[in-house]
Amino acid sequence: MAVHIDVASGPGGPPDVEAGPEGKAIEGRSLGQIAWMRLRRDKVAMGGGIVVVLLILAAIVGPHVVQSPDTFHENLIDPTFQRPIGTFGGISLAHPFGVEPQTGRDLLARIVVGAQYSLLIAFLATLLSVIIGTFFGVVAGYFGGWVDTIIARAMDVFLAFPLLVFALALAGVIPDSSFGLSGNTLRIAVLIFVIGFFNWPYIGRIIRGQTLSLREREFVDAARSLGARGPYILFRELLPNLVAPILVYSTLLIPSNILFEAALDYLGVGLYVPTPTWGQMLSSAVTNQYWYIDPEYMLVPGITIFITVMAFNLFGDGLRDALDPKTR
Amino acid sequence: MKRRSTLAATAVGALAALVISACSSNGSTTASTGGSGGSTASYNAGVSQVVNPSTQKGGTLIFDSHASPDSFDPGNTYYAWVLNFSRLYSMALFTYQSCPGNCGLNLVPDLATDMGTTSSDGKTWTFHIKPNIKYENGSVVQASDVKYAIERQYDRSVMSNGPTYYQALLTDPSYPGPYKDRAKNLMGLTAIDVPDATTLVFHLQAPFPDLPYVLAFPNSAPVPPSADTGSNYQLHPLSTGPYKFQSYQLNKQLTMVPNPEWNPATDPQKKQLASKIIINLNVNQADIDNRLLSGDIDVDAAGVGVGPTAQAKILSNPTYKANADNPLNGFGRFVYIDTKVAPFTNLHCREAVEYAANKTTLQNAWGGPVVGGEIASTVNVPTVVGYQKFDLYEALTKPAGDLTAAKQQLSMCGQPNGFTTNMAYRNDNPQETAAATALQASLAAVGIKLTLKGFPGGSYYTNFAGAPAYVHSHDIGLAAGGWGADWPSGYGFLDALSNGNAIASSGNANIEELNDPVINNLFTKSSTLSGGARNAIWPQVDHQIMTDAGILPEVYQKALLYRPPNLTNAYVQTYYGMYNYVVLGVKS
């Protein structure tokens, strides 16, 4: 399965982010203000954004509010069939999302704690991709020449790697405690590294393209004629104009990373038990075939992943439309 | 007496089948009500009787397996289902009597003529093989072929999967194997003499009454030196059984057809009914379950039972339930409590674990009372000779655990508020993972905090839980595991688990590192006894292990097996805990 950052590798080139009309005094609005106004009008995107914020809040605050995700409630399980007693997977006032088959653990608690891990890994992996990708993309685009060639070839190599295979293998190959870390901390680090590191060319390519077109702009020439040197131009002139595409593609990369982490869980290289992650819950429902006798157990994490990914996608789409002056 | 009634039932069933098939040769009645007059299908019928007894030939018998075998070479396999399956194309010296119930634990001669004779000091055994047994290519089996098959076991770089008993038992342990042995006719192993074409003499280092059991492994099936192709032999082993290889695509499918050189008179434990046997490899377990229920395939080769979905379907549907069996599969699931890792060096800390563990959640982790098994209170399992029921830690009377008694034990060992320790388990085994999690939760109630450490199953016993050095250096107080006897005598089950002399530096099965002189002496004593006196030793060993609290037994594992209605002669072979693969046929 190809893991995509979705529409990001743009049709007809990356969105053209115009340099802000700085210096014009009359009725000047900064790019940020324009984008925000546009975004506010896009109800669907705002909806997505609100859901995203709520999820993040739930991930941060939730674990302290819900009951323990690890307590077994074997009295809620039918021993012969190993499924929750009661309809809809054992939904009750005490357990609003029902309980897990076989163990009786509260699903709401597991979803909320799982949000922490799933979102943390996805965010940090995206951050890693963005940092590496932006750095190399800008350097390649700005300096050109053999620097560009080397970096572009490196991107080719990384894009040639069958990503899922690598992630699978790497996560499975690293011994239980190495590099000073162990257990779940090590696993989280490995997952972040694998997902983030192998995905950098997606962002790298786009940033490189952006930089290539930006560096021919007049404002760069102007800065150069004023005596500015490389690093100044890179950081003060180019980078601010790259913020928009970086932001957009990060927002679109996060959901893909959430799905990727879920796939890794399905294939058995997720975090260690009893730590819950959404992907692990889904994969447990799938591989242990609980979904037939207790479909709720599959639907809860499945729908959660779906809503989260949708929300990020909608918000990201809206953000991109808002930042791109050509649409509408 | 059980055998006679089985024979009678078979005869009646066969007659009935003949009558019915004669009448309905154009008919299309499905066998959903178990048409033949013998034993009708009902829940658990296969545990004690032959279901659908039949001598009808023809049809294709289809197996599905969720994984590849370690090897189809009879000399290079240790998987339980392959031990069962390989008898279809190989004839070891001994095999298990083909019958349902406890008679299925009896060892009977297969290629051998009788149970063998020992010298007075017990160190020399003489066996004779049946004359005129032929391979699939028509050549006659020689005793030297059996010796050669056993010699192959000595080159562990080529044959690296199977059991390693011969090196430990026979007198020539440093023999390098026939691939490095250039002695005349490749017969360099001095531990076995071949005085003539049908006689074998084994020389042992010490008396070992269970030798015939060791020779029941498929690695004693004859291999002619000229036909041996080393690690490629798995692609087409030369058959001495009722079927021979027709085509084999690695990791995908094996097709077998009847072996015309097989003589049923020489091999009464097996049948040659189906006109084709196919086994599909690496099929998704969910698919296997569904295809079994819909009748698209006949047997789930792994024989460990169906998954939760199929279990629910079967148990709630009377038609399906009539085709299901729920036998003990011969495995005990345990948690080893390492007596050499603090604080488990103190008996009372170990007993605290025995009392505190919630056996019900453990049972659920393994699948509940039907698919998981019965809550266990002893190390030995009911299908092994020498099982005696006793319960030292209220596992059966207080399955949710006895927290008061546990806390008492904790104060007695000087840890009234509990302690922290590590627990090892196999993270690619979902039930074991669930069991470890359950134990973590139940011990937390008395303050014993477990840090779970998962390891891959492939190297669990060689590098981690079964390597005492690793266990000590990583402070692993508890280790999950399971044990199925290599053969159904108390020795086979208990020795490697608890004999102080059996502690190995790698592949160690005595993970609790028990070195109790009481137990060690019982084992030494057992090698001088035989029969009933010998069998009386095993309950004592079991009792001592539990008194030492070296092992926390979880369940006597069960399996929910399904036999589609068109499968004939289906019954559970108690030793394997799965259907007897060498007698099956299909109704066409």
Added chain:
Amino acid sequence: MIFFIIRRLIMTVFLLLVVSMLTFAIFFLVPRLGGETPYELAAQYVGRTPIPSEIHAVEIKLGLDAPIWLQYGRYVKGIVLGVHYNNGTDVSYCPFPCFGFSFRNDQPVWPQMTSDIPVTVSLALGAAVLWLIGGVAVGVLSALRKGTFFDRLSMGVALAGVSLPVFFTGLIALYLFSYRWSLFPNVHYVGITTNPVQWARNLILPWITLAFLYAALYARITRAGMLETMGEDYIRTARAKGLPERKVILKHGLRATLTPIVTIFGMDLGLLLGGAILTESVFSLPGLGQFTILAIQNHDLPEIMGVVMLAAFFIVIANLIVDILYTVIDPRVRI
């Protein structure tokens, strides 16, 4: 053109070498760095109750005791020059390309891989046709009918398609159409040469599952691209010239949109040919994806190396074909 292809092929070899080095490093070096000894590594490839001498013997047989760079050198040499393998009774020769012998069953890796290729190719190509046609068509129609109910509905479904994990959709499809409603019972792979009808029938569910995910993606991309293109000046000119609308859309509009689609298609197809791991796992199809999962589960290093390099090869070749196709689609591109 020819020189371009030759140059790219040379680069391909270089690329594969780099990939192989990195793969080797990950599988052989990283565990060493993490503290695993060759003895411990070898212990994974023996049976249940090994004796220490056995583990040593296996260690030597598999060459694990040698330094990493030497193991790598032997491996690469083996690919090109073939390997002589002692299977006990005699020595067999595995010719180019020899990706070594499985650590598990001592059989050559290359034939095991090639027997799986037809399955993956069947899956990938069939799904590719479906998603390309379906996705692009829906995308074009949505763009042309922007703002209508059809547009909103199809983009909504498309968004759902990219938001669901593929093993989830696959499982639901299997449950509904195979188990519950028996439309496609007993899904298993049948070779096209054995029985073309059964081949297609068994692959329909996996095709649809896979195609759904990608079609959704391609619909979104096509729509965005078409919207951008249809706003260009030359489209207006074409219309003003009096060209029929269909020609405007297909010949001028779609053509310009195709470039990024072709790029992504090449990447996606290349990746899929290396093994549609999740789909093959859900539907039990014995292709390269399942081969990969088994290899990793069994820690079978030669098989892992082999399948990774094969997958990388497909990706690189796919990119090469895509670049060649550019010249056909976009006359401005000169290579």
